[in-house]
Amino acid sequence: MDAYNVVVVGSGPNGLAAAVTLARAGLGVLVLEAETEAGGGARTQALPGSDTGLLHDTCSAVHPMALASPFFREFDLAARGVELVEPEVQFAHPLDHGEAGLAYRDAARTAAGLGVDSDAWLGLVGRLSEHPDAVVSAGLGDRRSIPGEMLSSVAGFVATARFGLGVLEQGTPLWGRRFRGEVAPALLTGVAAHAIAPLPTLSAAGTALMLATLAHSHGWPLPRGGSGAITAALVADLLAHGGELRTGVRVASTADLPSARAYVFDTTPRAAADILGARLPGTAERALRRFRYGNAAAKVDFVLSGPVPWANDGVSRAGTVHLGGSRPQLVEAERAVAAGRHAEHPVTLVSDPALLDPGREIGGLRPLWTYAHVPAGSTVDPTEAVTTQIERFAPGFRDVVVSAHPTTASRMSEHDANYVGGDIAAGSVTMWQMFARPTPYPDPWATGAPGAYLCSASTPPGPGVHGLGGYFAARQVLQREFGTRTMPSLAPERG
Template identity: 45%
Template sequence: MRGAVRDAIVVGAGPNGLTAAVELARRGMSVSVFEARETVGGGARTEELTLPGFRHDPCSAVHPMGAGSPAFNAMPLARYGLTWLNAELPMAHPLPDGRAAVLARSAGETAASLGPRDAGAYRRLVAPYLGRWETLSADFLKVLWDGLPRDPVRLARFGLTGLPPVSWLTRRFRDEPARALLSGMAAHVIAPTSTPATSAVALVFALAAHEVGWPVPRGGSQAISDALAAYLTELGGEIHTGVEVKRLDELPPARAYLFDTSPTALARIAGLGRAFDGFRYGAAAFKIDYALDGPVPWTAPEARRAGTVHVGSTSGEISTALRAAVSGRAPEVPFLIASQPTLADPSRAPEGKHVLWVYGHVPSGWDGDLTDAIERQLERFAPGFRDLVLARATAGPPELARRNANYVGGDIACGAFSGLQTMFRPRPALNPYATAHPAVFLCSSAAWPAPGVHGMQGHNAAKAVWRRLRRAAA
């Protein structure tokens, strides 16, 4: 793979790797991307996993942070086929009595679903930030060296609210619907509800719903990756698929190398030895993709209108399930995160049919089968669900790791949300993307700011590379 010296080479064609490549190509730099699989995508892919005509997302499916991403929104991705679609409700959380708490586009509708004793508390929680998403997201998703916050007072207020555990935040509320709703949103980082900064996770997801919704891309998550790849190609960037990189010297010469990989893979490929031995991976997911003969028969009517459904009756039940997975036990009653893409995008399945995407939490590397526990939980809130199943594709931690090498041990969050890693990923540093090698950078979801398909790690890492190369040329 010798040839002319490139400005930058990116290893891994997931959303972060492609975003980093685009950001550098937009600045006039020569960029090549190398991807081990035959197609681009990483954590944003779409495949027929079950039956012909049923299009599933093997990894991520719903993208509130993607639709609200400062990186994606600065690109003309709609020109390359990316269209965001929202269900009527972003999310519903069914309750044991047949009702549901809802996360709606309207903060008022959300508050009303929580009951009269907690409606006012919810409005007060989100009111300081409504209508400020563009400024707030730009401030909390960037890094310290990338300029001063645009609204430092509001950002500080957000930090004071968000730094405590979500188990503290729920004490503001008197009844279970609000507590379950917030606990379920915080659970996306696969950490116990007693973990610091999980309040921020819940609040970010709530604000994203009120500002941009919790959308899916038309046609599936692959549309995000395909749009980024098409834009990169138009900018002059090169993409090489089916090329597994095992050593840095296998790559063409370049002024900078960016890795959309796990930190441990970067260290192995770049010859950095034990550089990331302190990085910790977290608990895993057990995921099932369903082809269904009809819509999920949720008892709660609100869940039948929601793109995402959180299945866990109480905040205590959610907390117990998370603690079990993190401590090395498969939960007896798992907390489930489910997506119903065909409510917003019927093209994802044959006419009248549906796809369902659902996972529960299990220990890292767990090789058991959570299918029965997941389906018992679904039947609990949607009696008759099993009768609709045409086919299922299951993926425990080993299979998830095979689908995406960044999911070490099946950790779809690409790193434990615990200890210093709640705020400093992959380790405490002013520049979290730099490594001991001056030309090697990390740009994957294992780095700041947080997991998810939003491209901000790639965006920030590209800025770090640009600054380094500009200084070197001065």
Template identity: 55%
Template sequence: MGCAGEQDQGGTVTDAIVVGAGPNGLAAALVLANAGLQVEICEAASTIGGGARTAELTLPGFRHDVCSAAHPMALASPFLRAFDLARHGVEMLQPPVAYAHPLDGGRAGLAWRDLDRTVEGLGRDGRAWKSLFGPLVDRWQRLSGLALSDQRHIPLDLRVMASLGLRLVEQGSPLWNLRFRTQAAPAMLTGVSSHASSPPRALAPAGVGLMLATLAHAVGWPIPRGGSQAIVDAMAAEFTRLGGRIFTDHRVRKLSDLPRARAVLLDVSPAGLLDIAGDELPSRYARRLRAFRYGTAACKVDFALSGPVPWTAEGCDQAGTLHVIGSREEALAAEREVAAGRHAERPYVLVVQPGVVDETRAPKGHHTLWTYAHVPHDSPRDVSEAIIAQIERFAPGFRDLILAKHVRTARDQARHNPNYIGGDIGGGALTTWQLLARPAPRWDPYTTPLRGVYICSASTPPGPGVHGMSGVHAARRALRRRFGIEPPAI
């Protein structure tokens, strides 16, 4: 019996089956379907989207992004650029300020889309910011190609690699304050690097920060009109137009649950791969999957508000995304606490306010607010009060605007999405080693020892983000190895 509950006389329903309808699973399915193959997707949840779902979580009429909310990687992705979200009806709205970093005393660092405007606002550190990001912004497409590659066939651009390498060494080491003289610029960069859910003074988080901050000036940090669901809905619509079929509410517990297919692509975590195929995997490969490290976690809190957040610092009301933590030193201390398994008294809080550009998210005059705080792995604690306190610190009166809230602890995250092991929404710890050896030390990270079975989740290179590239890389291998089809360049 197959995903559709039917099977032809020959015993094979389709050429390829994709398990999981998140951005990576959908991207893999699109690559295969575009090659003329018959493809089915099995999704355990009742709706598609994985980490890009949108739902009414608090009150009627308030639409909240369930996981991802702002999408610089969607505009950086070679696959999604070729897919052309705008052509498929997705409107990517650009907040005037890509991200803001409020500081005590009514100040804030503001990352405008315009690099020169950002430089002007940073005063004494403006020139340092320009010298740090100018060369990367000028070559952002090549930088994106490097960052979103399979980490095995890296586009050779010595100038980009040299520029990035020097900056990685600087920002991932005790040299990270060398170029700065004031507080705002280093705090801004640390806030972005903390997206890696890891102490920011290390090579991997520094790479994340440099990439995301570059994209702020190159393509912006857009917010999809109507919610992140618009991105995956557009991908699903194109997939079905190509003849693909999607089956929701269909949890695959074992490979034997699936009909025979020439290729099976699994948008699952290493733990999920062990659950589905563990008995069939060679013991050595299974041990490597069990050794895969998961990272710290997120407690997600969504708010329905009676009005906009009353930020003290000028410009924060125009920002789509804010990093709410304070100084660079505070961010480093908070992330070290969480990495050590303790809850930070003042946690790092990531905030997205869609209402800055998207009036469809809440009834007229009202707003939604998307937040999460970093917490220890598998934490059961509701940290909504700590989140409210951090926002109140920079926006007095925020608490009075709250109409309702929806809390999903780290442990709840894992129940909601099986790929979020222990509440790790990034698919695994972002260390330098695990950026390359995801999910196991192998030349080809997408193949498994099982013939025709591939893994295509964020636990493979290039890692987390709504870019679809993990699915693309896995599907291109399947096309070559299983079907003898050379996929077109992207």
């Protein structure tokens, strides 16, 4: 008799999504987490050694995918008291001469600020945001079946095809033909840079068009209190359905695992191969070990005495700010990173949660979340590069900095083993690896070892807090190990 039906290794959003789904199907589920706190990339914590009382998002901060994800839509974060607060400006991209691209929820309002490229934005991102379900079904699908919206109606087919054509256009040297000005291409390229990949590439274009569409259709919100609120809701549901969570347990080999019918790994493929060892057939092991990690991010958590003094007023109202200047400057910076060099002006992401959530401010102090793109495994302290980049668009920034707390790329895995060398996407975001993630096999969640599955962001649909890797893996576990094709309801119980 097994101790559990399923043991999940790792409690990131995907591990917890798998655990919640399996527990709701009536199975006995245990989650083992290496860190002292659950959540992986969705944790909100005090900085080590800090006595300000401020809470910082350890990894993710901004959550368009949590709003759009079919898993979280059914799970219904709002009904569980998680308030996703939407900024007036979803994301902003300042340029050197004081201009800025501002993405509002309303595509027409966004386009109105883009001058000569107003129609170009509406014709690309505006059109896609008229059918966001098609974009979500293609961008957050399982990469093994035809996106559902494509088959649902003629309009769905056309919208999915339009997304594909947009990716072909913005992911190739053709990308310059659409735009005539400087602001709109920079605004879109700042989103493409989330892939931390050379530009233009198809994978970065897919990332850009999906996330930009979500800005107009769903929004780019921040959870009140920080990303840990999402984790707390998942853990509460797991426990309410009989699941167990043990933190501070790092699984290094099968000897660390209690007996169970199935195991689900919220780890990278190579880590799963290390743990499974001889249980993996040789070909399966080789396939998992071929998985490639990508470029990196290095983080700086700031404590500020006031808001960032952005030169452009619109940028001050944005939930997320992309820094790096014009499209050619962004291309140059990402090219340097891909070549293993530190960019002189690295692409940098910034979010000031207290702007939307005054409770994040304590005694006049506020946290600022930032990270910069750097070569994989970088040991360079990013504080000066990030500070200089922010100061470039917000003169006087240094005056509001009370303290800066860097995490180099090389140390990112110390608080989450999945971010090897600072690869926050848990695998390089190339077009090949977006589809053949983690392997090219028909079932991307099966490891090849009996009863052992992967569910992390290294599986489809890839990085982001959407829980779908976990949900898709749970679907496979239920079908193959427990013979059930009926997925449980994820909706909160009323009353």
